Amino acid sequence: MIRVLENEFYYLDNFQRVLDWIGERYRDLLVDEELAFIEAFPALPQNARALFVRMVMRKGHLFRASKLIYAEIGCPVEASSHLLGTGWVEADPVVSLDELFELLSKPEIAEAFGPQLATLQQKNARKGDQLEALRPACLDGQPFSQWHPKCGDLALRILVKPLCDRLRLIFFGNLHQDWTEFVLSDLGMFRFEQVELSQASRGFRSRADVEHYLRLHDCKERFYAGEALDEVLRDLPSHVFDNDWLVSRREKLLFQIGQGFEKLKDWDNAHAVYTGCRFPGARGRAIRVLEKHERFDDAYALYQLAQAAPESEAERQHLSRIGPRLARRLGHARLPARRAAAVERLDLCLPMPGGDWWVEGVVREHLAREDAPVFYVENALANSLFGLLCWRAVFAAIPGAFFHPFHRGPADLNSPDFHQRRTAEFAACLAELDDGRYRDTIRRNYQEKAGISSPFVYWGALTEELLELALACIPAAHLRKWCERILADVKANHTGFPDLIQFWPNEGRYTMIEVKGPGDRLQDNQLRWIDYCAAHGMPVAVCYLQWEQAA
Known part of the structure; x- marks a missing residue:
C-alpha cells in the first residue's frame, strides 16, 4: 500500500522547486513576465499559492470555487482573494455559453435557462442538444454571475497557464512530463539515476530554443488535430536550429507530414517533404512515392544512390525489396538477390x-x-x-x-x-x-x-x-x-x-x-x-x- 505523503503541501513545495531550479539555471533565458512571476510567487500567502498550484495542475482554465475544496487550503474564496491583484487569476470572468455549460450541471442549466428551454421544447433534452438550441440567442459572453445569478458560487479563471507551461517546458525539456513526476518519485513509484547536472547540460541554450520548441509543439498539435497539412507545413520552422535535439523533433514531424501527404496520394508534396527531410527512412519513402507516382526512372536513380551508401540495415532491407521491382519495371537486368544466412x-x-x-x-x-x-x-x-x-x-x-x-x-x-x-x-x-x-x-x-x-x-x-x-x-x-x-x-x-x-x-x-x-x-x-x-x-x-x- 502506498504511504500517504506526510507533507500536505507537497505539490506546492515541488512547484517552488521548479521555480528555484529555473531561476538558478535558466535566468538568462527568461523574459520579464517569467522573471516577475518567479520573484512574486513566494511572497503570497501559503493558501493562495497552494490554490494557484492546484489550478495549474488541473485541466482547463475555468474553475468553480466550490470544486476547489482542499483541507489544507481552507476557504477557496478567501485564498483566491490574494491572487486577484496579481493578474494571474480573474474572479467572475466573462464566459461564453459553451464555457458556461462546462461549469454548470444539468439541474443548474434547467434553473438558469428554464423558460428558454421550455419555449424551445428542450427542457428534458440532452445537455449537448440544449447547448445547440440556446446558442443562436446567446452569442455574447457575460460574467458567470450574470448567467446564473442564483448560483451563489464564484468562478475563477487562471490567466497564466501558458506561462506555467513554458516554465514546465524549460524544466523538463518537453511538454509531456508534468507535475506528477514529483509525486510519483516521492511515492517511490519511479526512481531515477542521479546524474551530475552542469550548466552545459541545459536542454535550452537560448531563448530562441524555447520559442522554436513551442512553435514545433504547436505545429505537432495541429497536425494531430487533422489540420490541413500544407498549413501546418507552412508554419513549421524552416531554418536550422543550433540544437541537435530540436532538429530531431523537427525532422520527425516533417517525416510524419510526408506520411500524411502520402496517405492522401499527394505524391508531389509527399516527395518534396521527404526529399527535404533527414529523419531515418525518409529517403526510402521518397523512392516509394516516386514509384507510386510512376516516375520509375527517378525512383531507380534515387535507389542507386541509396544502394551505394545505405543509411541503416532497415534501409538496406527496404532497398532489397524495391530494387528488383524497379529493375523489372524498367527492363533492366535482374538484380542479384542477397542471400540470408542459414537459420x-x-x-x-x-x-x-x-x-x-x-x-x-x-x-x-x-x-x-x-x-x-x-x-x-x-x-x-x-x-x-x-x-x-x-x-x-x-x-x-x-x-x-x-x-x-x-x-x-x-x-x-x-x-x-x-x-x-x-x-x-x-x-x-x-x-x-x-x-x-x-x-x-x-x-x-x-x-x-x-x-x-x-x-x-x-x-x-x-x-x-x-x-x-x-x-x-x-x-x-x-x-x-x-x-x-x-x-x-x-x-x-x-x-x-x-x-x-x-x-x-x-x-x-x-x-x-x-x-x-x-x-x-x-x-x-x-x-x-x-x-x-x-x-x-x-x-x-x-x-x-x-x-x-x-x-
Missing part, C-alpha cells in the same frame, strides 16, 4: 491447450527440460545485459543529455549520433568483455541500480536466475555483437529479438528461438536480428507451430 527451422505440431494460453508459452513449456530451461525474454534480456554493462556510458553527463532530475534516459537516446557522442565511454564498457570484468559489472549494477528507471533494463523480467544463466552460457563475444548492433541504431535495433532463449548450463551454451504461430510471419526487425545473429555464428532458430487436427 535453423523447428517445426512443431502440438495439441491446442485448454484454458488460458499464449503461443510462446506453449512452445516454452514443450521445449523446457530440467537440464535445459527455457525463458520468455523477447527484447528484455539482450537490452538489460547491454544496459547493465553500459550503465555509466548511458548515463554519462554529456552536454544536452540530462537537464532535470526525472530523466528515464538521455534526451538524445534515439538520435543518430547517440553512440558517437559517447564513443570513449562505450568503448571502456565494452572493453570489459575482453578480460572478463563484465560479469562483475553487470552483477554489481543489477544489485546497486535495482529499480532505477533505465531505457534498457527490464527490471520486472530480469530475475537473478535468468541473469546468472545468461552470464554462464552466453559468450562474451556474442554479447559484444549484441551491444554493437544496439549501438549502431538504438531506435531500430532495441526491438526484434527472438522470443525465447534456452540454456544448457552443463554445456555452457544457449539457443535463441523466435516463435511463430499459425498464420504469423516474421516482422522486418525480427528478420534483421535473426539474419545478424546467424551471420555472426550466434545460435538462433525459428519455430513454426501448428495445431494438431482433431481426428
Whole structure:
C-alpha cells in the first residue's frame, strides 16, 4: 500500500522547486513576465499559492470555487482573494455559453435557462442538444454571475497557464512530463539515476530554443488535430536550429507530414517533404512515392544512390525489396538477390491447450527440460545485459543529455549520433568483455541500480536466475555483437529479438528461438536480428507451430 505523503503541501513545495531550479539555471533565458512571476510567487500567502498550484495542475482554465475544496487550503474564496491583484487569476470572468455549460450541471442549466428551454421544447433534452438550441440567442459572453445569478458560487479563471507551461517546458525539456513526476518519485513509484547536472547540460541554450520548441509543439498539435497539412507545413520552422535535439523533433514531424501527404496520394508534396527531410527512412519513402507516382526512372536513380551508401540495415532491407521491382519495371537486368544466412527451422505440431494460453508459452513449456530451461525474454534480456554493462556510458553527463532530475534516459537516446557522442565511454564498457570484468559489472549494477528507471533494463523480467544463466552460457563475444548492433541504431535495433532463449548450463551454451504461430510471419526487425545473429555464428532458430487436427 502506498504511504500517504506526510507533507500536505507537497505539490506546492515541488512547484517552488521548479521555480528555484529555473531561476538558478535558466535566468538568462527568461523574459520579464517569467522573471516577475518567479520573484512574486513566494511572497503570497501559503493558501493562495497552494490554490494557484492546484489550478495549474488541473485541466482547463475555468474553475468553480466550490470544486476547489482542499483541507489544507481552507476557504477557496478567501485564498483566491490574494491572487486577484496579481493578474494571474480573474474572479467572475466573462464566459461564453459553451464555457458556461462546462461549469454548470444539468439541474443548474434547467434553473438558469428554464423558460428558454421550455419555449424551445428542450427542457428534458440532452445537455449537448440544449447547448445547440440556446446558442443562436446567446452569442455574447457575460460574467458567470450574470448567467446564473442564483448560483451563489464564484468562478475563477487562471490567466497564466501558458506561462506555467513554458516554465514546465524549460524544466523538463518537453511538454509531456508534468507535475506528477514529483509525486510519483516521492511515492517511490519511479526512481531515477542521479546524474551530475552542469550548466552545459541545459536542454535550452537560448531563448530562441524555447520559442522554436513551442512553435514545433504547436505545429505537432495541429497536425494531430487533422489540420490541413500544407498549413501546418507552412508554419513549421524552416531554418536550422543550433540544437541537435530540436532538429530531431523537427525532422520527425516533417517525416510524419510526408506520411500524411502520402496517405492522401499527394505524391508531389509527399516527395518534396521527404526529399527535404533527414529523419531515418525518409529517403526510402521518397523512392516509394516516386514509384507510386510512376516516375520509375527517378525512383531507380534515387535507389542507386541509396544502394551505394545505405543509411541503416532497415534501409538496406527496404532497398532489397524495391530494387528488383524497379529493375523489372524498367527492363533492366535482374538484380542479384542477397542471400540470408542459414537459420535453423523447428517445426512443431502440438495439441491446442485448454484454458488460458499464449503461443510462446506453449512452445516454452514443450521445449523446457530440467537440464535445459527455457525463458520468455523477447527484447528484455539482450537490452538489460547491454544496459547493465553500459550503465555509466548511458548515463554519462554529456552536454544536452540530462537537464532535470526525472530523466528515464538521455534526451538524445534515439538520435543518430547517440553512440558517437559517447564513443570513449562505450568503448571502456565494452572493453570489459575482453578480460572478463563484465560479469562483475553487470552483477554489481543489477544489485546497486535495482529499480532505477533505465531505457534498457527490464527490471520486472530480469530475475537473478535468468541473469546468472545468461552470464554462464552466453559468450562474451556474442554479447559484444549484441551491444554493437544496439549501438549502431538504438531506435531500430532495441526491438526484434527472438522470443525465447534456452540454456544448457552443463554445456555452457544457449539457443535463441523466435516463435511463430499459425498464420504469423516474421516482422522486418525480427528478420534483421535473426539474419545478424546467424551471420555472426550466434545460435538462433525459428519455430513454426501448428495445431494438431482433431481426428
